[in-house]
Amino acid sequence: MKALRLRELMLTAHVTSSVGFLGAVAAFLALAVAGATGQDAQVVSAFSLAMELITSSVIVPMCFASLLTGVAQSLMTPWGLFRHYWVVVKLLLTVLSTIVLLVHTKPISYLAHIATGTELSDADLTGLRFQLVIASGAALLVLLTATALSIYKPRGMTRYRWCRQHGNVALSDRC
Amino acid sequence: VLQRRPGASDAAVDQACHHSHPFIVRLLLPDISIDLFAKMVLTLVKAVLHPWKHDDEATMKDARVTNSPSYPGTPRWVKVFVVIAFVAVVLFVVLHLTGGGIGHLIDHGMLGHGSRIGAPKQGAQP
Numbered sequence: 001m002k003a004l005r006l007r008e009l010m011l012t013a014h015v016t017s018s019v020g021f022l023g024a025v026a027a028f029l030a031l032a033v034a035g036a037t038g039q040d041a042q043v044v045s046a047f048s049l050a051m052e053l054i055t056s057s058v059i060v061p062m063c064f065a066s067l068l069t070g071v072a073q074s075l076m077t078p079w080g081l082f083r084h085y086w087v088v089v090k091l092l093l094t095v096l097s098t099i100v101l102l103v104h105t106k107p108i109s110y111l112a113h114i115a116t117g118t119e120l121s122d123a124d125l126t127g128l129r130f131q132l133v134i135a136s137g138a139a140l141l142v143l144l145t146a147t148a149l150s151i152y153k154p155r156g157m158t159r160y161r162w163c164r165q166h167g168n169v170a171l172s173d174r175c
Numbered sequence: 176v177l178q179r180r181p182g183a184s185d186a187a188v189d190q191a192c193h194h195s196h197p198f199i200v201r202l203l204l205p206d207i208s209i210d211l212f213a214k215m216v217l218t219l220v221k222a223v224l225h226p227w228k229h230d231d232e233a234t235m236k237d238a239r240v241t242n243s244p245s246y247p248g249t250p251r252w253v254k255v256f257v258v259i260a261f262v263a264v265v266l267f268v269v270l271h272l273t274g275g276g277i278g279h280l281i282d283h284g285m286l287g288h289g290s291r292i293g294a295p296k297q298g299a300q301p
Contacts, residue, residue, distance in 0.1 A: 085253045092260070100267070138263075156250035163246075 007076050014073045017065035018150075022143045024058040029136040036129035045115035051132070052112030055105060063101055067094050085156035086149045093146045097139055104135055 028051055035047035070091065074081045082088055107128060114125075157165070 085250060089253065089256055096260075096264075154250065154252055156253055159246055159249075166244075 003076075007073075010069055010073045010076060014066065014069035017062050017069055018143075018147070021059065021062035021066045022140070022147065024054055024062055025136055025139050025143060028054050028059060029133065029140055032129065032132040032136050036126070036133050048111045048115035052108050055101075055108050059101065060105065063094075063098050067098055070094060080161065082158055083161035084153075085158060086152075086154050088158065090146050090149045093142050093149075097142050100135065100139065104132070108132065 031047045031051045031054070035044050035051070038044045038047065071081065074087055074091075079087055081091065111125070111128060111132075
């Protein structure tokens with residue numbers, strides 16, 4: 001009973017963090033698009049500050065929370081971490097998203113730092129803004145894919161699980 | 176097989192085995208055929224490497240292997256995903272290595288040119 005409650009708590013935390021992660025990335029994409037296409041320099045600067053705030057206070061914490069709770073959740077349930085392909089793929093997507101996110105936190109902070117001192121009217125920043133649009137759009141696509149995997153749970157057992165289930169660990173001919 | 180033929184002398188055995196068998200075979204198994212010896216060695220090696228396949232131990236393990244279904248293979252959607260992920264990762268790495276990524280814009284594109292953002296542009300009125 002206690003284990004079941006703990007499992008439900010972990011599931012709640014995982015769903016909350018994952019949905020929050022997805023929503024924050026969607027909000028970031030909206031700001032990035034508005035910043036890339038905006039004409040008013042002050043408004044674009046405000047968008048940059050908002051993007052940095054969302055990244056540091058929502059996206060990064062939610063990303064790590066989603067990753068950690070997902071790993072804990074899989075280890076606490078019969079699904080396991082390496083038993084089914086959809087879990088492995090979801091883990092891979094989350095890890096890659098985390099890496100790409102950490103790579104992009106520096107330019108986001110840089111953009112916000114520039115925005116605090118002056119107006120963003122230089123043409124060099126156009127490429128950076130569009131890079132952020134592309135990155136956030138790709139991240140949103142990846143997170144939607146992970147969400148779909150969680151819901152549909154496509155079939156496919158890993159070779160490791162198959163061998164364990166059929167007791168053929170030592171009999172490696174068929175595994 | 177391992178017993179010496181009745182009536183054969185030591186000299187006759189040596190003579191028979193001298194040209195066809197290795198020395199160690201002649202020493203240990205003077206009257207054994209080389210084919211049978213090879214089969215014994217092969218069986219021993221198989222028994223060491225794959226003990227569950229040894230003929231004498233073909234018990235329930237072998238029966239379980241025979242009866243259990245074979246691994247159905249990796250699903251198609253996983254293969255498609257692997258291809259897409261590989262292309263995406265390669266694209267990401269190439270984009271950043273060739274200078275099209277964000278890091279290049281910061282390290283070289285903006286700061287490297289000395290064009291401080293917000294600084295007055297050339298020809299612009301102060």
